[in-house]
Amino acid sequence: MNIGIEPNLQAADEPAPLTPQQIMRRRARKHRSLMIGAGIILVLALIALLAPLLAPHDPFVQSLGKRMLPQVWAQGGNWDYILGTDQNGRDYLSRLIYGARVSMAIGIGAAAIGLLIGVTLGVLAGYFGGWVDHAVSFLLTAQLALPGLLLAMALVFIIGPSVWVVIGIIGVLHWTYYLVVTRSATQRIRTLDFVAAASASGATPRQIIWHEILPNLVSQIIVIFTFELGIAILAEASLSFLGVGIQPPTPSWGLMIAEGKQAMFYRPWLVILPGICLFMLVIGANLMGDGLRDITAPEGRN
Amino acid sequence: MAPLLEIRNLSVSLELPNARLHAVRGATISLDRGQTLGIVGESGSGKSMTALALMRLLPRGAEVNVGRLAFDGKDLTAVPDAVFAREFLGRRMAMIFQEPMTSLNPVYTIGRQLTEASVRQGVLSAKAAHQRAIALLDRTGIPDPAGRMSQYPHQLSGGQRQRVMIAMALMMKPELLIADEPTTALDVTVQAQILELLAGLQREMGMAMILISHDLAVVSEHTDRVAVMYGGEMIEEGRAAEVMAAPKHPYTQALLKAIPRMDGPPMKLAAIPGTVPSAISIPKACIFASRCDLVRDVCRSERPPVQGSDEHWRRCVLTEAELAAGRHVAPAEVIVRSAIAAPASPVIEATDIVQVFQSRRRLFGPKKENRAVDGVSLTLKHGETLALVGESGSGKSTLARIMLGLSLPTSGAVLMQGRPLADLSPRQRAALVQPVFQDPYSSLNPRRTLAEIIVRPLELRGDGTSQTRLARVREVMDMVRLSHRLIHTYPSQLSGGQRQRVAIARALATSPEALVCDEPTSALDVSVQAQILNLLSDLQANLGLSCLVITHDMAVVHQIADRVAVMLNGRLVEEGPTDTVLNRPIHEYTRTLLAAAPRFRAEEPRLELSRHE
Numbered sequence: 083m084n085i086g087i088e089p090n091l092q093a094a095d096e097p098a099p100l101t102p103q104q105i106m107r108r109r110a111r112k113h114r115s116l117m118i119g120a121g122i123i124l125v126l127a128l129i130a131l132l133a134p135l136l137a138p139h140d141p142f143v144q145s146l147g148k149r150m151l152p153q154v155w156a157q158g159g160n161w162d163y164i165l166g167t168d169q170n171g172r173d174y175l176s177r178l179i180y181g182a183r184v185s186m187a188i189g190i191g192a193a194a195i196g197l198l199i200g201v202t203l204g205v206l207a208g209y210f211g212g213w214v215d216h217a218v219s220f221l222l223t224a225q226l227a228l229p230g231l232l233l234a235m236a237l238v239f240i241i242g243p244s245v246w247v248v249i250g251i252i253g254v255l256h257w258t259y260y261l262v263v264t265r266s267a268t269q270r271i272r273t274l275d276f277v278a279a280a281s282a283s284g285a286t287p288r289q290i291i292w293h294e295i296l297p298n299l300v301s302q303i304i305v306i307f308t309f310e311l312g313i314a315i316l317a318e319a320s321l322s323f324l325g326v327g328i329q330p331p332t333p334s335w336g337l338m339i340a341e342g343k344q345a346m347f348y349r350p351w352l353v354i355l356p357g358i359c360l361f362m363l364v365i366g367a368n369l370m371g372d373g374l375r376d377i378t379a380p381e382g383r384n
Numbered sequence: 385m386a387p388l389l390e391i392r393n394l395s396v397s398l399e400l401p402n403a404r405l406h407a408v409r410g411a412t413i414s415l416d417r418g419q420t421l422g423i424v425g426e427s428g429s430g431k432s433m434t435a436l437a438l439m440r441l442l443p444r445g446a447e448v449n450v451g452r453l454a455f456d457g458k459d460l461t462a463v464p465d466a467v468f469a470r471e472f473l474g475r476r477m478a479m480i481f482q483e484p485m486t487s488l489n490p491v492y493t494i495g496r497q498l499t500e501a502s503v504r505q506g507v508l509s510a511k512a513a514h515q516r517a518i519a520l521l522d523r524t525g526i527p528d529p530a531g532r533m534s535q536y537p538h539q540l541s542g543g544q545r546q547r548v549m550i551a552m553a554l555m556m557k558p559e560l561l562i563a564d565e566p567t568t569a570l571d572v573t574v575q576a577q578i579l580e581l582l583a584g585l586q587r588e589m590g591m592a593m594i595l596i597s598h599d600l601a602v603v604s605e606h607t608d609r610v611a612v613m614y615g616g617e618m619i620e621e622g623r624a625a626e627v628m629a630a631p632k633h634p635y636t637q638a639l640l641k642a643i644p645r646m647d648g649p650p651m652k653l654a655a656i657p658g659t660v661p662s663a664i665s666i667p668k669a670c671i672f673a674s675r676c677d678l679v680r681d682v683c684r685s686e687r688p689p690v691q692g693s694d695e696h697w698r699r700c701v702l703t704e705a706e707l708a709a710g711r712h713v714a715p716a717e718v719i720v721r722s723a724i725a726a727p728a729s730p731v732i733e734a735t736d737i738v739q740v741f742q743s744r745r746r747l748f749g750p751k752k753e754n755r756a757v758d759g760v761s762l763t764l765k766h767g768e769t770l771a772l773v774g775e776s777g778s779g780k781s782t783l784a785r786i787m788l789g790l791s792l793p794t795s796g797a798v799l800m801q802g803r804p805l806a807d808l809s810p811r812q813r814a815a816l817v818q819p820v821f822q823d824p825y826s827s828l829n830p831r832r833t834l835a836e837i838i839v840r841p842l843e844l845r846g847d848g849t850s851q852t853r854l855a856r857v858r859e860v861m862d863m864v865r866l867s868h869r870l871i872h873t874y875p876s877q878l879s880g881g882q883r884q885r886v887a888i889a890r891a892l893a894t895s896p897e898a899l900v901c902d903e904p905t906s907a908l909d910v911s912v913q914a915q916i917l918n919l920l921s922d923l924q925a926n927l928g929l930s931c932l933v934i935t936h937d938m939a940v941v942h943q944i945a946d947r948v949a950v951m952l953n954g955r956l957v958e959e960g961p962t963d964t965v966l967n968r969p970i971h972e973y974t975r976t977l978l979a980a981a982p983r984f985r986a987e988e989p990r991l992e993l994s995r996h997e
Contacts, residue, residue: 275819275827276837279890282788282819283841284810293840297831 109377116373122366130182138164139173141180141333146171153351165355168341174352177333178359184334185315185363188249192314193307195253200260201303205291207261208268215265222261230255231320238326248327252317259306264299271295301378308371312364319360335360386457388592389415389438389560393451396433396442406663407433407446409616413594417559420586420593422603422624425613426639426909427880428660431596434613435562439479440468456559474501478553482565484545488537494521494548495533502555513555520551524581543574547581554585561586564596571775572936576980579606598909600639604628612636615661615671622696632691632707633698635672642914644943646966646981652921653943655914660879670700678702728765730799731898731930732787732817735761737796739782756782757793758954764898769924769931771945771962773938773977779954780934781902787932788900789813801897811845818891822903824883828875834861834886835871841894860889864919881912888919898930905940917943938981942966950974 110116129136148171152159159166165174207218237251271277272295280290319336321327328334330341335356342352396408408430415421425431436442438453453460455472463472481487488497498520499513508516514533521529524547537545546566553561563582567575583606586593597603603610604624611621612633620633631637641654658675670676670683680701688701700707739757757779764770764787774780785791787798789805798805800816808816818841821827828837835857842853858868864885875883884904891899904920905913921944924931935941941948941962948965950958950973958971969975 275821275823276829278785278790279819279821279827279887280840280844281810282790282814282817283844283890283894284814285840285844286810289844294829298829300831 106377110373113373113377115369116377119366119369119371119373122362123370126182126363126366127186129179130186133179133183137173137176137179138162139176141172141176142331144170144172150345150349152349156351166349166351168338168352169345174355177338178335178355181333181335181338181356181359182363184245184328184332185318185360187245188252188318189311189315189363189367191249192252192256192317193310195250196255196257196310196314197260197303197307199254200257200306201264201299203257204261204264205268205295205299208265209272209287209291209295211269218261218265222258225255225258228255231317234317234321235324235326238321243326243329245328245332248318248321252314252321256310256314256317259310260303263302263306267299267302268295271298301374305371305374305378308367308374312367312371315360315363315367386454387414388417388419388456389413390452390454391434391438391450392453393449394434394437394453395449396430396437397447398433398443399445400664403664406666407616408437409663409666411613411618413611415560415592415594417592418586418590419609420583420595420607422607422610423594423596423613424598424600424603424610426598426660426911428615429613430616431613432564435479435564435594435596439473439477439562440465441479470505474553474558475505475507475556476558477560477562478556478558479562479564480546480549480553480566482568484542484549484569487549488545490537493534493536494540498533498548498552498555501552505556507556516555517551520554521548523585524548524551525577526551543570543578546570546574546578550578550582550585554589557589558591560592560594562594562596565598566595567602568598572938573775573976573980575602582606600628600643600910612639615667616663617671617699619672619700620696620698622692626696632696632704633672633700634676634678634702634707637707638675638677639910642911644914644917644939646939646942650943653914653918655918656911657915660909660911678706728767729801730763730765731801732764732932733799733802734763734783734787735797735799737761737783737786737793737798739779739786739791740794755954757786759796760951760954760956762787762949762956762959764930764932766897766930767924767928768946769920769933769944771941771948772932772934772951773936773941773948774951775936777953778951780951783951784819784900784902784932784934788817788819790819814841814845814896815894816896817898817900818894818896820884820887820891820899820901820904823907824880824887825875825907827887828883830875833872833874834866834878837875837886838890838893841890845894847894856893857889860892863892863923864889879912880908881915884908884912884916885919888916888923892923892927895927896929898932900932900934902934903936904933906935906937913940920944938966938978950977 145167148163148167149169151163151167151171153164153166156166163173163175165178168174168177203218203221207215234251234255238247241247241251277290277294280294285293318327318334319339322334322336323340325340328337330337338356339353342349342356346353391411391413394408394411395406398405398407411430411434413421413434423431423434433442437448437450442448450461455476460468460472488494495514495517498517499508499510502508502513502516503510517533518529521532526532526544526547532540537548540548550566566582567578570578579602582593582595585591593607595603595607604627607624609621610624610627611618612627612635613619614635620627620631620636622632627636628640631640638654638656642656644650644653656675661671661674663671668687669685670688673679673683676683682701688699690697690699692698737757737760738755741754741756742751760779760783762770762772762783772780772783786793789798789800789808800808800813805813835854838857838860839853842848842856847853848856857871861868861871866882866885866889870878870882875886878886901920905916908916917940920931920933923929931944933940933945945962948958948960948962949956950965950971952973958965958969958974965974966978969978
């Protein structure tokens, strides 16, 4: 007879009911802004993936007779071109939908390149310390001293613009957050006893880093990844706006703002619409990053 | 006369990610002026929560319910927080915390921190406060008190900081002092001094004092009355000497038997099975039933009644006679120290080890040398348990790392089974010696399941197939008495004792010759410590392991060691068989260590002992 007693009061060896992953999932479900952020990102990612199915028109087909058609809610608008057309008569909605592909690809690609560079350097510096740490810290200082946008513009100019070049350059310039965070986390984890236990079992530094240290960095890395996603998307938009990023006719939100700029005063929606898209994507990424940081924060850990 | 402090039916509950934890339920305390009360309990028993609730220092999300809470006849539940902070905190009741390293603000001088509160509250003038602070520092035994006033916390040792904390608590002459584990973070010899100091000050100033501790011996030595807490409830209360001599709750009885003692030969400890429960729902039965030897059916279905007099009560259904019978059951088994034959082969042999750490103040500044280990020779022989004793900073952990082969000494040689360490590959070394660490919370990778943790040394060696490895995992889990059901759980789901078993299982996976255990039980509760100490003794007897155990606790040494080596300031000052060193210590420092080990004031006659003699 065990009325009203928790199971763990009865059997001494009974584990607590939740695994760390379950606790995390529970917290995630309760975290409203994380859910909103993840929802936005998910929707935009789906739009990007399914762009050929969703877009009502071909985003590249120009039709000079249908230039600058107004949006459906404005006077003279029609349901064929819900968001109107641009200066070259291309359907704006389709271009926005395809633009999500470019933004997503650049965000994820650049953040992943940065992750690779930053985490590698950070873990090496944190684990080995000494001259490795000094060297990496020097690299970091040098990187922080460079004006990022200017350098990116120069590099794109020299190499020549294409989506892949833009991804590569933005990625190569955005690894400092990863480095700072993983370096200090590695320094902390390295002193813990389970690392000593592993090396007492004959594990090599490589095995210790892969098996003991990296699994403990995963949640922090994911958090930075989402933040970097937002930053990379904005960087692409800036480059495209300045004319050294994505080249026409590829639809990119930054480029669309730049193109709409000349008509800004009598067709403001040409600028506002891609602006809203950018805003949603970046705010989604940041809400998600904030939320992930909250639910994985060490003080909340059980 | 009304008591100084009266708490009736205090309940505290805390918010957890997935539930509400009822940390304290129905605690009742009554304390007269000048009286001392000890609150004893293992971790999670709610002893600190009780004190924090009184001081209104509970964490956010905590909910307090109390029947009556009165201080000096005044109902505190009616006092708003701001008034309470102004008129009671510090002035009439003060608190000392466990961790002296973090309870002082590192950026302010000692003097400022001592005088600030009393001056700001207008109790003392700046000058009077300064003088009182110096007088108190002097009284707490800090050398050069006037000079210390302008120093910063990092310039003091841990013991000195705790003395400063005590002085700070006493600045405004409080009527009640609450000391929450005031000595747990300190070295043994310092512990004894601080407790003496607290007791002396309490008598001099006529304060009432609540001393919270997990150590029954400490509390019984320094308080008038003792309340024993378990799982959030007070289960027994009485005069300290009486509770020690004739405990009337099965938990208190079991707890006393689980503590290693230094009188008489070492006995197998009567460990309490299982771990301290946490109350997620309000229990409707006896909270100790799941671990109690004397459990009845009724214990599992009904709340136990309070029995006994006001002088000494307990919350248990058993009668005096039944309890008395329980006190003397099951004669404990005497542990026979293995007499190591003189030419027993050495497993690890360290000769003339010197470890020098160099640090520079600036990039090109002068080097500072710190000789952590200074010419130590130590041999771990086959099949013995060697205890290495010393205080923090004595170099014992550094020596252990060297003997494990984790770091290379500045000079000196380490031989493992006769072969120099340098000739052994890391894998060979791992097969010979394995570590068990102090903190079971940091010694297991939080991202790996138990199976992954225990199998890792085998994977690293490349032994067998995944099936044979899994079989070995189950085998070592049996050895350390871990249930197979836990095989896919994560460390965070386990209690401290279970984690330490996992750490031992991992160390045993590759069947090493020797274990190096660095304070294997000092982070554990007393009842769990007994389980682990018994386990280590058994493993050693069954597997013929050699163990190097590093500890600061002489009772643990007495319990498990065959030989003792005492370290002080990086040097070995005494070495010999346990009985010889403990009974006839030669070095002054060994005597100090032995004298500092807390003992029981009132002993019940040790009947178990006479049966074996």
